[in-house]
Amino acid sequence: MKQPLEDHVATLPAVEEKPASPSAPRRMTLNMGPQHPSTHGVLRIIIELEGETIVKAEPDIGFLHTGIEKQAEFTNWAQTVTLTDRVDYLSNLANNLVYALTVEKLLQLEIPPKAQWMRVMLAEIDRLNSHLVWLGTHALDIGAMSMFFYCFREREEVLRLKEMFSGQRMMTSYIRPGGLALEPPRGWDQAVGKFIRQFPGRVDEYENLLDNNPIWKIRTQGVGFISIEDMLDLGVTGPMLRGAGIPLDVRKTEPYSSYEKFDFIVPTRTENDVYARYRVRLEEMRQSARIIMQAIEGMPSGAWQADAPHVVLPDREKMKTQMEALIYHFKIVTEGYRVPPGEVFQAVESPRGEIAYYAVSDGTSKPYRLHMRTPSFGNLQALPTLLEGSLIADSIASLGSMDFVLGDTDR
């Protein structure tokens, strides 16, 4: 259990007082990162300690800043998809999806049901990928090493599925404005179905491994509390907020890509600690598996790309036989497509929370401005509030429970 600050300080051995400040307790400044393994990337935190208690924590970000928002202004609307992959390497399809929805909203493009359902299914496969990596590495940080092997066993299968669809394991660029990049491969439904049928059993396995482990419970229960008011004020979203009992999920509150047609629940807990966030994510994996199963069973037939020859690349066969398709292909590849002037703010639920793109178009073939409101950036801002007052040994558990990706933070 978390000890109150005063109680803990009272138990500390007395330190030799410095003559300069006889009343102030001795403080120590500790630099954590940017290469610390538990920060999962390049996050630097400057921690001020009083004994073992953190009294001040100051995150320092920007080590992974690659200027994606600037680059987007120099690539055309179609090329920018590949940049969105690189924002968050664990949930690239969520980024593809939010970008595609943003552009389609500006173009006022109607997407056929099959593409929408495919997108839902792929976004959920991506959520499994992200949560599996999170669970494996978070448990590894806390000391449960074997979880890492179990989670990465399943993650490998998820990556194989992504490769089957797009030819790429991580940077898939599979969801594009106007639909999907390629036609879904033959036998995708058997491959996904085979994986997803055994997946809930695997989640039970993780649950057994961790919930019957007293060390895991001691390390996570009652650790990492942050009040709901603080979280809303500081812009925290996603499983952190749901672990405190607020069922805020963009998939339910503002359904996109026909999420309203799927039957799933938004898991919440009220404990508001590291353990609650773990339970929420575990339950989310089960719900994702449900959604994927529903998507396979009820997949609509029809086109997987919008009927918009000025936006989507023509079929290869048509390009060889039809003059018009060849012209469209030439125009899209050389100049790109023009997007009507306007501005759009589109949010989706990524595995980490609310991801939203704000796109401004001036009517040309390149984005005038593309702002990415990423969940890791919003969540990381709450880090000082989360860490201050807790023990240094608990900081790793608290950090891990936020599930941030530094590429997502710095963009």
Added chain:
Amino acid sequence: MSDFNHSAILETKEALGETTLVADAAQIVDLCRYLKHEHKFNRLCSVTAVDWHPAEPRFEVVYHLHAVDPAPSTAIPKVRRLRVKVRVSGADPEIDSVTGVWRSANWYERETFDMFGVRFRNHPHLIRLLMPLDWEGHPLRKDFPTHGYKYSYKAEEAK
């Protein structure tokens, strides 16, 4: 907020299902406080800017607001979104900080300062966030070259 002055809202727009308020830069804090307390916009999603160089006023500072029911429950909360825009001149881009209204504005305003050079008055800690502290220029300005001022491929080749 009885002292709130409706002259703060210069323009309202409704496009593609999204509402935009264009506000007076001098009254942005009052307006935000009014929207937070009277209209329950308890979350600030993001703050960013758009550079309309060489037009004047050059910058648009854009706030995205989100209203969420803060009570824990099992029912899905009803949410609303709102965009507030403020036009700022390019000669001396400065605007009041809204960190006193929502604490989440802190990093977003720092990022906007870093990328666009828009200064936020009364911000508690207005230093660069993503770029190195000694960086010259503001990268997301339209007159900033993609490769920066200091380094270029041409200079490398000339060596």
